[in-house]
Amino acid sequence: xxxxxxxxxxxxxxxxxxxxxxxxxxxxxxxxxxxxxxxxxxxxxxxxxxxxxxxxxxxxxxxxxxxxxxxxxxxxxxxxxxxxxxxxxxxxxxxxxxxxxxxxxxxxxxxxxxxxxxxxxxxxxxxxxxxxxxxxxxxxxxxxxxxxxxxxxxxxxxxxxxxxxxx
Ligand code: SLL
Numbered sequence: 081x082x083x084x085x086x087x088x089x090x091x092x093x094x095x096x097x098x099x100x101x102x103x104x105x106x107x108x109x110x111x112x113x114x115x116x117x118x119x120x121x122x123x124x125x126x127x128x129x130x131x132x133x134x135x136x137x138x139x140x141x142x143x144x145x146x147x148x149x150x151x152x153x154x155x156x157x158x159x160x161x162x163x164x165x166x167x168x169x170x171x172x173x174x175x176x177x178x179x180x181x182x183x184x185x186x187x188x189x190x191x192x193x194x195x196x197x198x199x200x201x202x203x204x205x206x207x208x209x210x211x212x213x214x215x216x217x218x219x220x221x222x223x224x225x226x227x228x229x230x231x232x233x234x235x236x237x238x239x240x241x242x243x244x245x246x247x
Contacts, residue, residue, distance in 0.1 A: 194229070
């Protein structure tokens with residue numbers, strides 16, 4: 081296993097969530113108010129990609145993404161082993177999602193951990209910690225909360241570099 085010393089290669093990603101209100105009918109009897117999707121996506125897609133990233137083409141170097149949800153969810157640690165790396169659920173509250181990204185064995189790299197605050201409410205400037213009333217939230221539409229990041233591999237193995245550059 082040969083490392084390519086002095087080389088550093090990166091892959092851009094975005095991670096985060098979208099959320100929208102459930103209809104009144106969907107809300108009862110669970111008490112859940114929102115449906116949401118939390119995801120890790122490639123940010124390296126072309127101009128035709130949509131707002132939350134394009135092709136789910138991370139599978140060639142990511143083998144698993146674990147989304148650790150709030151303990152109020154059954155099986156809170158959700159393992160996703162192929163793209164799209166995402167979890168969709170319903171709920172009533174915001175919380176911190178712990179996201180662990182595991183790489184293919186060729187990488188010889190440890191997993192990385194990201195944190196994302198699952199956002200359900202269209203928090204308004206200067207309104208403190210009180211979410212806007214339902215009719216306001218309804219008017220504002222779905223909430224998007226995404227962060228850009230780059231996964232950096234330093235001194236990658238030659239075989240892994242080949243995998244990365246072949247895509
Ligand atoms: C809060 N600290 O109090 C947060 C916790 C937890 C959200 C939010 C669970 C849904 C279910 C759900 O929405 N949990 O499975 O019943 O706001």
